[in-house]
Amino acid sequence: MIRSLREQPFLVVLRPSPLDWSVETFDQAPLLCVxxxxxxxxxxxxxxxxxxxxxxGELICWLRDRYPALRLGAASVTRREALEMVIDLGMAYAMSPCFDPSLLRLARRHGQLLVPGVFSPSEVQQAVAFGCELVKLFPAATVGINYLRQLSAPLSPLPCMIAAGGLTAADLDPWLAAGYHALALGRGLIEGEKLDQSLLSWLG
Known part of the structure; x- marks a missing residue:
């Protein structure tokens, strides 16, 4: 995962809406347009x-069949039920907004990558002690772009860190330059029915 993020240092997080569940087949879902x-x-x-x-689970299987080259992961994994489904589906990775040792132990027993969320210096230290090489700083916008630099002096070496929460495509260059390994971007990337031009320009 770390190697893949070096090639493209951001992830897009999407949340299905009630309209996505109401369709007969997922090719009719608004999520598919995005x-x-x-x-x-x-x-x-x-x-x-x-x-x-x-x-x-049906949606994940459908998306995986339609986009076999996509690195498809699960976001917002905060309970055992969710992680067990991710494991059963054999997903590439899962992300959690919090640091939960019980979930991390379960993921490790099954060889499943679960990236924990951290916020405080204590949570960062606990994640390092737990052997986590990749963590998610959440919510990143709350602590600001300099937080990683402030952490690095007392806690170095730090794990690779994904900044998530309240960030946009315009934040990619400054936050990556500040040392973050990658950014997680939300559905704010969609303006009306089109992708944020800032992201298209960055990719171009």
């Missing part, structure tokens, strides 16, 4: 937020 544009633009990493909806 994903099609992202794939056509050359985006490599897309996370679908986990929900307890009965069709979530």
């Amino acid at each position: 994903i099609n544009q992202l794939v056509e633009a050359g985006v490599h990493h897309i996370e679908i937020a986990w929900t307890p909806h009965c069709r979530w």
Whole structure:
């Protein structure tokens, strides 16, 4: 995963809406319009937020069949039920907004990559002690771009860090230059029905 993020240092996080679940087949879902544009633009990493909806697993299988080259992950994994589904589906990776040792132990037993969320220096230190090589700083916009530099002096060496929460495509260059390994960007990348031009320019 770290190697893949070096090649393209951002992920797009998408949350299915009630309209996405109401369609008979997923090719009619509004979410598909977004994903099609992202794939056509050359985006490599897309996370679908986990929900307890009965069709979530069906959606993941459908997307994987349609976009076999896409690195498809699960976002918002905060409970055992969600992680077990991710494991059963054999997904490339999962992300959590929090640091939960019990979930990390379960993921490791099954060889599943689970990237924990961290916020405080204590959580960063705990993640390092747990052997996590990749973590997600969430919510990143709250602590600001200089947070990584402030952490590095007392806690170095730090794990690779994905900045997530409140960031846009315009933040890619400054945050990457500040030392973050990658950024997680949300559905704010869609303006109306089109991708944010800043992302297209960055990819171009």
